[in-house]
Amino acid sequence: MKLKIQSRPALVAGVTGILFALMAPTLLASDWEHQVGFSGFVFGMEGDAGAKGVSAEVDLSKEDVLEDLQGAFTALVIGDNGRWGYWASFEYVDVGDDAAKVLFPDVTNVFVEGKANFKTVIVDSGLSYHIPGVDWLEALVGVRYWGLEQDLKSSRSSDLGGESRSVSNDEQWLDGFAGVKAEIPIANRWGATIRLDAGGGGSDSSYQALGLVNFAVTERWTTVFGYRYLKVDYEDGGFLFDMTMKGFELAVLYRL
Numbered sequence: 646m647k648l649k650i651q652s653r654p655a656l657v658a659g660v661t662g663i664l665f666a667l668m669a670p671t672l673l674a675s676d677w678e679h680q681v682g683f684s685g686f687v688f689g690m691e692g693d694a695g696a697k698g699v700s701a702e703v704d705l706s707k708e709d710v711l712e713d714l715q716g717a718f719t720a721l722v723i724g725d726n727g728r729w730g731y732w733a734s735f736e737y738v739d740v741g742d743d744a745a746k747v748l749f750p751d752v753t754n755v756f757v758e759g760k761a762n763f764k765t766v767i768v769d770s771g772l773s774y775h776i777p778g779v780d781w782l783e784a785l786v787g788v789r790y791w792g793l794e795q796d797l798k799s800s801r802s803s804d805l806g807g808e809s810r811s812v813s814n815d816e817q818w819l820d821g822f823a824g825v826k827a828e829i830p831i832a833n834r835w836g837a838t839i840r841l842d843a844g845g846g847g848s849d850s851s852y853q854a855l856g857l858v859n860f861a862v863t864e865r866w867t868t869v870f871g872y873r874y875l876k877v878d879y880e881d882g883g884f885l886f887d888m889t890m891k892g893f894e895l896a897v898l899y900r901l
Contacts, residue, residue, distance in 0.1 A: 676726045676727070677724050677725065677726045678724065678725055678726070678900065678901075679722065679723070679724045679900070679901045680722070680723045680724070680867070680898040680899060680900050680901065681720075681721070681722050681723075681898070681899055681901065682720075682721055682896055682897050682898035682899055683719055683720055683721070683896065683897055684719045684720075684721055684734070684736075684869070684894065684895060684896035684897075685717070685719060685894070685895045685896070686719070686736065686738075686873060686890070686892065686893075686894055686895075687707050687710075687711065687892045687893040687894075687895070688707060688710060688873070688875075688890040688891055688892030688893075689705050689706045689707045689709070689710060689890070689891060689892055690703050690704075690705040690710065690740075690763075690888055690889070690890055691703065691704050691705070691888070691889045691891075692886075692887045692888035692889050693885060693887045693888075694763070694795055694885060694886050694887075694888065695883070695884070695885035696795055696814035696883060696884050696885070703888065705740075707892045707893070710740055713740055717736075717737060717738050717739070718735075718736075718737045719734070719735065719736045719737070720734070720735050721733065721734035721735070721896070721898075722734075723898070725773075727775065727780075728774070728775050729772065729773070729774060729775075730772065730773035730774075730775070730783065731770075731771070731772050731773070732769075732770060732771060732773070732787075733768070733769070733770035734767075734768070734769045734770070735766075735767075735768050736765075736766070736767040736768075736769075737764075737765070737766050738763075738764070738765050739762075739763075739764045739765075740762065740763045740764075740765075762795070762796040763793065763794070763795060764793070764794040765791070765792070765793050765794075766790070766791070766792035766793075767789065767790065767791060767792075768789070768790040769787065769788075769789045769790075770787055770788060771785055771786055771787020771788065771822075772785070772786055772787065773785050773826060781827055781828050781829055781830075782825065782826075782827050783825065783826045783827075783828070784823075784824075784825060785822075785823060785824040785825060785826055785840070785842055786821075786822075786823050787821070787822055787823075787824075787842070788819055788820065788821050788822070789819070789820045789821075789822060789844070789851060790817070790818075790819050790820075791816075791817060791818050791819075791820070791847070791848070791877065791879070792815070792816075792817040793815060793816050793817070793879075793886055794814075794815040795814055795815070795884075795886070814884055816879070816881065816884050816886070818846075818847025818848060818879060818881075819846060819847045820844050820845055820846045820847050820848050820851045820877075821844050821845075821846045822842045822843060822844025822845075822851065822852075822853075823842065823843070823844060824840065824841050824842025824843065824853075825840070825841055825842075826838065826839065826840040826841075827839045827840075831858075834860060834861040835858070835859070835860055835861075836858075836859040836861075837856070837857065837858055837859070838855065838856075838857040838858075838859060838869075838871070839855065839856055839857075840853070840854070840855040840857075841853070841854050841855075847879065848877050848878055848879040849878045849879065849880065850876075850877070850878050851875075851876065851877040851878070852875075852876055853873070853874065853875045853876070854873070854874045855871060855872070855873045855874075855894060856871050856872050857869050857870065857871030857872075857894060858870055858871055864900070865899055865900045866897070866898070866899055866900075867897070867898040867899075867900070868896070868897055868898075869894070869895065869896035869897070869898065870893070870894070870895055870896075871893070871894050872891075872892070872893060872894065873890075873891065873892065873893070873894040874889070874890075874891045875889070875890045875891070876888070876889045876890075
């Protein structure tokens with residue numbers, strides 16, 4: 646059964662409840678270290694999107710996304726007490742109306758053009774547990790909320806005339822996932838983080854891979870740079886979002 650959310654009030658209540666439940670241990674212990682910060686995901690997009698009979702094949706480079714970016718905001722919080730950990734992140738990205746274009750001729754000299762606009766919200770949160778005897782390795786369990794608004798347009802033209810169709814639709818769903826994370830010291834003030842997770846529920850499947858390098862600028866400030874791969878396959882009632890997002894991940898963290 647797909648975990649599809651029918652209303653935004655239910656979504657807000659559900660995600661807020663989950664986040665409070667996951668972060669509840671921080672209220673009961675005094676040995677936690679917490680970090681807050683901002684991150685940026687400089688990504689390209691590849692895949693298929695569709696709604697109500699209008700579809701678009703998306704193939705955007707990182708440069709395309711940056712050129713057509715209408716708005717973006719990210720924030721995250723991380724906590725750890727040496728045995729347990731938690732995290733929660735919020736990402737919002739609005740890629741402009743001219744972000745995706747498909748143009749091709751066929752033998753009848755017909756040209757088809759498609760355009761797509763995506764407004765995406767991703768909330769990623771969960772708990773981690775340090776494996777006894779292998780403290781650099783952590784088991785992860787969490788949830789990932791997707792809120793997506795698509796504006797799609799297709800047009801067909803030829804020497805005999807043409808036609809166009811446009812639709813707007815939004816969907817929101819929740820995926821559960823499990824995974825592992827490795828925190829590997831490299832040198833003084835340097836470290837590496839590798840994270841893998843996979844799951845589903847609202848979507849048919851969703852998985853993610855990150856490889857990051859961390860540098861402690863001071864005792865409180867840390868910079869993060871690396872590569873991120875995020876894939877989701879969601880299809881329900883004519884709405885399609887089968888997409889891969891991959892590119893560079895940047896973050897700045899402050900230890901409280």
